[in-house]
Structures are given as structure tokens and as C-alpha cells.
Amino acid sequence: MQTFQTLGLAPDIFKAISAMGFEIPTPVQAKAIPQLLASDQDLIAYAQTGTGKTAAFSLPIIQKLNMEDGRIQALVLCPTRELCIQTSNEIKKFIQFMPNVSIVSVYGGDAKEKQLRSLKSGAHIVVGTPGRVHDFIRSRQLNFSAVRWLVLDEADEMLSMGFKDDLDAILSTTPNEKQTLLFSATMPSEMQTIVRTYMRNPIEINAGTQNVSAENIKHLYSVVKATDKYAALKRILDVNPDIYGIVFCRTRMDTKEIADKLIEDDYSADALHGDLSQPQREHVMKRFRAKQLQVLVATDVAARGLDINNLSHVIHYYLPDQLETYIHRSGRTGRAGKSGVSVAIITGRDKQKIQAIEKSAGIKIAQKDIPTGSEICEKRLLHFVDNIHQIEVEEAQIAPYMLEMENRLKDISKEEIVKRLAFVEFNQFLNYYRNAIDLNVGASSAKPIKERGEKGKRQERTAFSRFFINLGQRHQLDPGKLIKLLNKEMEGSGFEIGKIEILRNFSFFEIDSNYEQNVIKAFRDANWNGEPISVEVSKDKAPSSQSSGDRGDRGREREFRPRRDRDNKRSNTDSRNAAPSNFKKKKKSKFSNNFA
Numbered sequence: 001m002q003t004f005q006t007l008g009l010a011p012d013i014f015k016a017i018s019a020m021g022f023e024i025p026t027p028v029q030a031k032a033i034p035q036l037l038a039s040d041q042d043l044i045a046y047a048q049t050g051t052g053k054t055a056a057f058s059l060p061i062i063q064k065l066n067m068e069d070g071r072i073q074a075l076v077l078c079p080t081r082e083l084c085i086q087t088s089n090e091i092k093k094f095i096q097f098m099p100n101v102s103i104v105s106v107y108g109g110d111a112k113e114k115q116l117r118s119l120k121s122g123a124h125i126v127v128g129t130p131g132r133v134h135d136f137i138r139s140r141q142l143n144f145s146a147v148r149w150l151v152l153d154e155a156d157e158m159l160s161m162g163f164k165d166d167l168d169a170i171l172s173t174t175p176n177e178k179q180t181l182l183f184s185a186t187m188p189s190e191m192q193t194i195v196r197t198y199m200r201n202p203i204e205i206n207a208g209t210q211n212v213s214a215e216n217i218k219h220l221y222s223v224v225k226a227t228d229k230y231a232a233l234k235r236i237l238d239v240n241p242d243i244y245g246i247v248f249c250r251t252r253m254d255t256k257e258i259a260d261k262l263i264e265d266d267y268s269a270d271a272l273h274g275d276l277s278q279p280q281r282e283h284v285m286k287r288f289r290a291k292q293l294q295v296l297v298a299t300d301v302a303a304r305g306l307d308i309n310n311l312s313h314v315i316h317y318y319l320p321d322q323l324e325t326y327i328h329r330s331g332r333t334g335r336a337g338k339s340g341v342s343v344a345i346i347t348g349r350d351k352q353k354i355q356a357i358e359k360s361a362g363i364k365i366a367q368k369d370i371p372t373g374s375e376i377c378e379k380r381l382l383h384f385v386d387n388i389h390q391i392e393v394e395e396a397q398i399a400p401y402m403l404e405m406e407n408r409l410k411d412i413s414k415e416e417i418v419k420r421l422a423f424v425e426f427n428q429f430l431n432y433y434r435n436a437i438d439l440n441v442g443a444s445s446a447k448p449i450k451e452r453g454e455k456g457k458r459q460e461r462t463a464f465s466r467f468f469i470n471l472g473q474r475h476q477l478d479p480g481k482l483i484k485l486l487n488k489e490m491e492g493s494g495f496e497i498g499k500i501e502i503l504r505n506f507s508f509f510e511i512d513s514n515y516e517q518n519v520i521k522a523f524r525d526a527n528w529n530g531e532p533i534s535v536e537v538s539k540d541k542a543p544s545s546q547s548s549g550d551r552g553d554r555g556r557e558r559e560f561r562p563r564r565d566r567d568n569k570r571s572n573t574d575s576r577n578a579a580p581s582n583f584k585k586k587k588k589s590k591f592s593n594n595f596a
């Protein structure tokens with residue numbers, strides 16, 4: 001394996017990158033740095049955003065700068081203001097032990113005078129957007145006659161943002177005798193023209209496909225009806241309470257609409273699209289960067305300037321028309337060894353597109369069901385419990401109320417309090433997802449949890465029979481798996497499933513009474529991982545056959561049931577207020593109140 005020591009970097013540079021915590025060069029760095037240190041040949045490198053391109057091109061340049069010459073020796077062009085700032089900040093860190101090297105960045109949306117003053121006081125390296133650099137060339141305020149290196153960073157992005165004319169103008173004014181370095185994730189045809197016109201015998205290095213095919217990105221798609229897309233999106237967010245992701249839309253209208261709905265539904269979300277002013281954009285990006293927002297709804301164009309690539313999820317609310325766009329989007333997750341998920345919410349007719357992307361990108365996009373209401377409820381309950389486990393309580397805030405609270409709860413055991421807290425929280429989800437239908441197109445006919453609440457409504461609903469099954473958490477059973485098992489054994493014959501209770505050693509479930517005999521018959525010869533399954537009608541809310549080890553569970557389930565009924569009668573607001581505020585506050589997730 002290559003290390004930075006073996007790449008041939010000068011001591012001051014090596015010291016800087018070590019201080020920055022760089023240990024192992026990224027693939028594009030390992031390929032480009034030795035090449036650029038050794039040769040003046042032009043270079044094309046295929047690499048995605050976030051693969052360490054800045055170091056790949058700037059370290060050799062810094063090392064080869066002529067410190068006797070005060071003129072501009074390197075010009076780096078980046079697509080957006082944000083990328084300019086990010087890139088020049090990164091280069092400033094590389095030169096932290098080289099006080100004589102100077103760098104200036106120039107971009108639109110900021111006063112020209114200030115940038116010109118900085119340029120006048122001298123710059124070896126200029127990082128700029130094509131628009132502003134071209135402006136300065138036209139007004140003869142920037143002179144690139146001494147430029148030895150021209151870097152086109154994220155070249156495909158610059159072209160897709162319409163900078164072709166600016167690039168042409170800039171490229172034709174810089175001296176012929178220079179080294180041109182082009183970095184890009186893709187090679188659109190427009191770029192081939194640039195390469196042919198302005199580059200000489202470039203050497204190509206390829207570190208470009210690693211993101212999209214990276215093992216740490218899981219590519220998924222779910223098929224729903226067009227009218228269920230938003231509901232499906234919500235479920236994906238709900239089942240991933242710690243999500244940090246971008247939802248990609250096609251138009252600014254979609255972007256606005258979806259973001260507005262999410263905000264209304266109390267998600268930690270906002271929109272990024274072309275209608276925002278620069279300060280508005282920056283405000284949103286700042287909040288997202290600081291993780292004050294968990295979900296950003298964005299168009300591809302608006303997301304381009306965003307230097308955030310450490311997402312947990314990329315959600316394609318609409319699939320893009322271009323393969324490159326899919327690669328760009330997905331490449332924002334699965335970084336730095338962390339795993340990431342790219343999920344497309346599609347309708348049936350988009351399946352062909354999925355296949356086309358799989359084929360041309362050489363990846364597998366797996367079908368995954370949108371989670372059922374009960375799967376989400378379970379996930380959220382466990383997440384809540386984990387949060388209680390990890391939370392750091394701000395003592396000073398809670399201290400004044402402790403005595404009274406303890407007093408009021410003194411007749412309840414600790415275990416019971418924890419259980420009730422979790423239950424209060426869980427109940428909101430259950431309420432929200434009560435009657436939640438299966439959103440998956442082509443899903444089997446059984447519907448997940450039909451939770452019944454108020455007495456009045458209950459009478460109109462299906463009469464259920466309650467069944468005991470000899471499988472529980474110990475057998476890795478969960479509500480989702482039980483529903484699947486029921487569908488499998490009963491071949492999805494259109495029955496309705498009621499309440500499901502998964503206990504440690506066994507479980508209960510309810511099925512439309514008309515199907516009582518079908519259930520018994522269906523499970524007669526069924527087995528679970530080789531173990532015979534036993535299913536019986538449970539008339540007395542308790543299994544007729546039970547081992548002594550199960551008694552504890554039964555006790556617990558008896559305590560649970562009446563409270564669920566009582567809680568269901570309370571309004572959501574009540575139960576939400578009942579949740580302790582200190583738990584909400586320190587929680588990483590902002591999704592705790594989604595279900596009001």
C-alpha cells in the first residue's frame with residue numbers, strides 16, 4: 001500500500017498533511033501526485049466529489065512553485081462559490097508551514113474590489129469560478145501570462161452549469177506553455193471538445209468509478225404508486241431516525257412542495273433550489289452542514305454547490321434522466337469507509353430506468369419494500385430506548401423538578417417507569433401508523449397492523465380472533481417477519497391482520513375471525529428455521545400450553561394491554577406532552593414529534 005512518505009512530497013507539505021490527519025493517499029492522490037511531481041504532461045483524472053482531488057492537484061503544484069516569481073503561477077477553476085471557498089481553505093491548510101506561498105480566491109456574489117485588493121498584494125495560486133475569472137480577464141485586472149498550471153476542477157459540473165464560453169475565453173488567454181489538469185467524474189461530449197482543443201497528449205488516470213460501485217454504498221429502489229410517493233418518503237425517514245440525507249427532486253416546484261410538506265409534518269427538513277437568494281441558500285446550507293437539518297430537499301443544480309458528502313442517505317424522489325446525475329447523487333454517501341444508502345422511490349414504469357442504470361454503471365440496485373407501519377413502530381421504540389440509554393441529562397435543568405416527580409412516581413418501579421415512557425412514545429407511532437396500508441406495488445394482499453382505537457370505531461371493524469404462536473423475539477421474530485410468515489403460509493388470501501404482540505418466547509396476533517380455520521390449517525405443517533410452528537386460537541388471552549419460562553412474559557403482556565387502550569383514548573398532543581422534554585432536547589434526532 002502506498003503512503004504519503006513514498007509519494008515524494010517535501011517535508012513542509014508532509015508535515016501539513018500529517019497535521020491534517022491524512023495517512024493514506026486516496027486512489028486519485030496515489031495516482032496523480034507522483035505523476036504530477038515527475039512530469040509536465042497534461043492530465044485527465046476521473047474522480048468523484050469527495051475523493052481528495054484538492055490534494056491530488058495542489059500538493060505537486062505547491063511543491064513545484066517558483067518562490068522567486070511573485071506572479072500568478074496556478075489557476076484553479078471550480079464550478080461554484082462554495083467549492084472555491086472550500087478548495088482554497090483546503091490549500092491554505094496544505095501551505096500552513098510555507099508562509100511565503102500565497103493564495104487568493106475570486107468568485108461571484110462578493111465585492112470585486114476586495115478580491116482585487118487581495119490579488120494586488122500578490123498571489124501564487126488563484127482559485128476562482130469561471131464567471132468571475134473571465135470578468136477580471138475582460139477588465140484586464142487579472143493577468144495570467146505567467147500561469148504554469150491550469151486546473152479544471154469538477155470540469156463536467158462547470159460545463160453543465162453553462163460555463164463553456166467562460167472556459168473557452170479563459171483557456172484561450174492563458175499561455176500555451178502550461179500544464180493543464182482536468183478533474184471530472186464523467187466525460188460528457190462537450191468536455192471532449194475542450195480536451196481536444198486545449199489539452200496536449202493528456203495522460204488519463206482513473207479513480208472515478210470507486211464511489212458509485214463502492215461496497216459501502218447500498219443501492220436500493222422501492223416501487224410505489226405515484227400518489228404514495230410522499231407517504232413512502234415519510235416512512236423511509238421514519239424508519240431511519242438518525243438520517244442525514246438529501247432528497248433529490250427534478251424541479252424547484254417539486255422541491256418546494258415536498259420540503260413544505262415535510263416541514264409541516266414536523267420533519268427536520270428544508271429546501272435548496274434556484275429560487276432562493278444567495279443569503280437564503282447559505283443559511284440553508286449552513287444549517288444542513290451543522291446538522292441542524294437532517295434532510296435537505298434539493299434539485300440537482302442547487303445541490304451542486306454543496307460540499308457535503310458524508311450523507312447517510314441519498315433519496316431519489318425522482319430518478320434523474322442521466323446516468324451521470326445518478327452517480328453524482330449517490331457519490332455523496334458511503335464516504336470515508338462509512339456505509340451509505342442510495343434509495344430510489346419509483347413507480348412501476350421506472351423499472352426500466354433502474355435496469356439501465358444498473359447496466360451502464362455496473363452496479364446492482366436491489367428492490368426493497370417500503371417498511372410497514374409495524375416495522376417502523378418497532379424500530380422507533382428500540383431507538384427511543386437506546387436514546388434513553390445514551391442520553392446525557394442536563395442536571396441543572398431538571399434538578400428543581402426532580403423531587404416532586406420522584407414523589408409522584410414513588411409507587412411505580414424503575415422498570416415500570418422506563419416501560420411506560422417508552423410506551424408513551426411508541427403509542428404515537430402506533431396511532432399514526434394505525435390502518436397504515438402496505439405501500440409497495442405488487443405487495444401481497446394482507447395488510448399490516450390494523451390497530452383499533454376508540455370503542456365506537458371498533459364496532460364497525462372486523463371481528464378478530466386472537467392466536468398464540470410459539471415464536472417470539474428469541475426466535476428473531478418481529479412484526480414484519482410475522483406478517484411475512486402469515487402471508488407465506490396463508491398465501492395472501494385477503495385476510496386482515498389485527499394487533500400483533502411479540503413477546504420473548506412466544507407471540508400473539510389477530511386475524512379476521514372468518515379466517516380462523518384457515519389459520520389453523522395453514523400452520524399445521526409449518527416450520528420456522530426447521531422448528532415446528534404451533535399456532536392455536538387463544539380464547540383467554542393466554543397460551544394454553546406454556547413452559548414455566550414464559551410466565552414472566554405473560555405477566556408483562558397483561559400489564560401492557562390495558563394501558564395501551566387507555567393511552568389510545570388520549571389525544572396525541574397529550575401523549576406528546578407527556579414525553580419528558582429533557583429526552584427530546586438532547587436527542588440527536590429531530591423526528592420525535594412527527595406524529596402529532
Ligand code: ADP
Binds near residue numbers: 021023029
Ligand atoms: P474533492 O475535491 O475530490 O471533492 P476534497 O479534496 O475536498 O475532495 O477532499 C474531501 C475531504 O477529504 C476533505 O475534508 C479532505 O481534507 C479529506 N481528505 C482528502 N484526502 C485525504 C486523505 N488522504 N486522508 C484523509 N482525508 C483526506
Ligand code: MG
Binds near residue numbers: 050053054083087153
Ligand atoms: Mg474539490
